[in-house]
Amino acid sequence: MGKCAGQYDLSGFRMLDGNEAVAWGAFWAGCGFFSGYPITPATGIFNAMLGILPPSGGTVLQAEDEIAAIGACLGASMAGLKAMTATSGPGLSLFSEHISFAIGSEIPLVIVDVQRLGPSTGSATKGADSDIQFMRWGSSGGQPVIVLCPMDVRDCLVLTVQAFNLAEAFRCPVFLASNKEIGLTKESIDLSGLALPAVRERTRPEPGQGYLPFRTRPGQDVPLFLPIGGQTALVRQTSSTHGQDGYITTDPQVIAAMQERRRRKVEAHAGEMAFAELRGEPEAEAVIITYGVTARAALAALAVLQRQGRSVSVLILRTLWPVLEGRIREACSRAGLVVVAEMNQGQYAREVQRILPNRSVRGLGRMDGDLLTPTEITEAVHG
């Protein structure tokens, strides 16, 4: 299913918006199934997938609501296809129960959240990073999820491929935390310089082995995958608390082992999903931690502050969950001031404050539909 990026002539600059870039990234990652429900500002992904997938043998389904959109993805993923859905805050709310299902039952899935200004239906055409904590905690059980966050069109392509790779490798939902300001903003981009990661697939058992859908091999934290509908083994999937055989269990030992494994498969492997970039002076006196579209304002601010002779750096987080605690501590090892710049009221600043309890961490939030400006960030560093 799908084509790889290598089959395209990628030379030269083209205009793409973030939503289109997500769709191409998904296609190049091997996505064979997309289901969505119209919602601004995520509809562009639906439209682009509807152009790309059908002629190449993939399926696009316009679902009756967001619950059905993600439900169909869960079914298609269990049938063996790489699946993706896309929405914005209001739709993410409706996804919630199915996100728990995907986490607890280890169903690979990419969920794109093109965030808009909340709360609630809020402002459909205004950007914000409204759902940063919601993506992490908006499911029953509180088990870890992976959230990647693009800052531009290039990231939309690369991180969508990474999101599929992580979803397939770790059998879990992976979020792409986009934003209206990325999804609907067009940019010139030279795709020939893209460093797209190699595409990964689910690990399947060797033929002839007995199969239990939730059994892991010794030393491994991710169960092998066989599809529902395959002819080599009957496959059970269930949203209920289950043992290795996919049947309900009430055995506390079995339950505890499953919970711990699902926690561990993400948290103990955080290093394999750590995407971040430090720009400016290493071990700077002032560190601006940021993500998403605000990283672009921070880079503009960095140039200004460097011209002013400030010892400053910008840490751009492309992985928001699991929290890159080591990278954050390392970047701030000598920082007298840490500014966390984001398009909300401090959803990620609280994580940084938790990790750096003895540092001066200043949250710089804005949640009015406008971008944080380079000047606001510069002023926050000046105090």
Add this chain to the structure above:
Amino acid sequence: MASLLNTERPPVFCPGCSHEAVVRALDQAFQELGLRGEEIALVSDIGCSGLFDTFFHTHALHGLHGRALTYAAGLKLARPELTVVATMGDGGLGIGGAHVLAACRRNLDLTLLILNNFNFGMTGGQFSATTPESSRLGSSFLNSLERPMDPGRVVEAAGAPFVARSSATSRALPELLARAIGFTGFSAVDIRGVCPGRFSKQNRLTPKMIEEELAALPPLNGPIEANERPEYGSSYRRKASECPEVSLPPAIEPAFASPQPVRQEVLLLGAAGQRVVTAGELLCLAGMSAGLQATLKSDYPITVLRGHSISEVILSPEVIEYTGLLEPSVVLALAEDGVARRPSVFERLGPEAVVLRAAGIDMPKTRAGVVDLDLPGLGLKRVDWALGCLAALAGMERAIHRDMLLSALEKRFSAEIASESRRTVEQVLTARPWAEASPDGSP
């Protein structure tokens, strides 16, 4: 064929529960159709009907209350060869109503068994979408206030091409289920039965009474002629195979030198219906044809043909980081709707900036040079004012020039639209309306 019942996991329903009869009937139907377990996916959700998948040696997907049909749709679209049977209770029918209606309209080749026992058994006998008003139940008097629905009539009205009703204990049920599963398209069977654990504790209901009630209803026992039509999955695959492959947006080769090879910020202030975003794209493509990088950030309300439409374009020989405008060098004032959204911009503009004002619209005072363009006087309609302003910019050699703009038209539009737009551009370039304007800064 052999039975597909899982002998290690026999049914665990309450003694006397009708569901058990349905399990046996379903197994007989599978046998009648000659299906192996590997060829079937049983999809279930919450409630007593949600136990079904555990009693069979088939593929199984058990999920959230009322959502079985959503997984079933994904499974079937991904694996058309698979026989997909969803079970749902009357509780699931209520909470998952949107999915039931969508499945009827869509007509994927799925079978839905509604295990209808007139109440929520597992949670204490609350009333459901099918509970008769006169029943005595765990919801006290509430069920007396709501009318039950007839699942058969609802799914028929929603477009299901195969609809049937049956008592759970009917001897004809295995044959009916085999027909429903064998039907190519969406089939729904309302299977009515007794819930001895809850409903029947306070309400007298026997299989015979169910049979009598069913006999009194208009018959529904198979294909609905008016609803018969091609199955969704096969139609999808046929139409999808006819879709042309899409390609990436075209690459823009640098072919020209930019008139000002420094960062340019252009603000387009217009209204819905003025093709403001398209003009922004043209500006970006024009800039790229001179080797510049470009960003286009747009702002518009959710209304489609009303309200403001604003585009912010940056052209730069350097990598563009921040996508907001810092110091616009050019403002196109195309409509008061747009101008009203950014009044403070006009105060901030310096004398080196230029405002192109279409058709004398109202705008705040500014120190920037103001060029009044009488575009209506050239016969340009409102929808073409943004393009007319781009042509004027090209004529003035601000940010872009003529060749850059013409190449953008070729890249952005079909041949027909490109040639039409080119005529508009050439008309403006010939008339030179900017030359008549006096850039004295006073609007």
